[in-house]
Amino acid sequence: EQPLTPLALQATIDSVAHRELARAAVVDGATLLQNIGHVLPRALSSLHRVALVGPNAACAVGDESRPCGAQNAAMGGYTPKATPTQVRTVGDALLTRLPASVALDVVVETGDAGGIARAVNATTHADLAIVVLGDSSGSCGESEDRMSLDLIGNQLDLLDALVATHTPIVVVLVHGRPVTFGGSRASRWGSGGSNALL
DSSP, X not given: OOOSXXXXXXXXXXXXXXXXXXXXXXXXHOOXXXXXXXXXXXXXXXXXXXXEESTTSSOOSSOTTSOOHHHHHHXXXXXXXXXXXXXXXXXXXXXXXXXXXXXXXXXXOOSSHHHHHHHHHHHHXXXXXXXXXXXXXXXXXXXXXXXXXXXXXXXXXXXXXXXXXXXXXXXXXXXXXXXXOTTHHHHHHHXXXXXXXX
């Protein structure tokens, strides 16, 4: 009889004004943490091949029956089920900006040794690798306590392997809590490398 939120506000959900505000918050909230070797800014038109890798990079192709991990990670908890038009992944955004002359290799399934090997192969043959890491819908949220702030799963191993290719790497984090990089590993990534952490 007395709803906490006026029902009239339901019509404004996902409105153009809300989307513009959300986009402004993302742009204003993005922080460049490191820019080793001045890998950024980088003109996309100067590239021939880009590797887009990581569990939060894009939706897996071929099994649309599964939820998109990249979309779920971007939304966080307490968000209704997304539709492809509501949540754009880094891969979606990159495809709209990448010149037609630039080849794009996408490796999303990186949770095992075979996935890391595919990501390393794509990165080795690329002029630039964009690596999208961070939380999943099962690692950040209510009742999701952890003993460590390090990136979850094998993401540190993935990053180690990609840095070893010596291809310039841009790491994009999609997360809802502080993230650490395994202490001594992070110092190795910065020595003589060409990496950016966004």
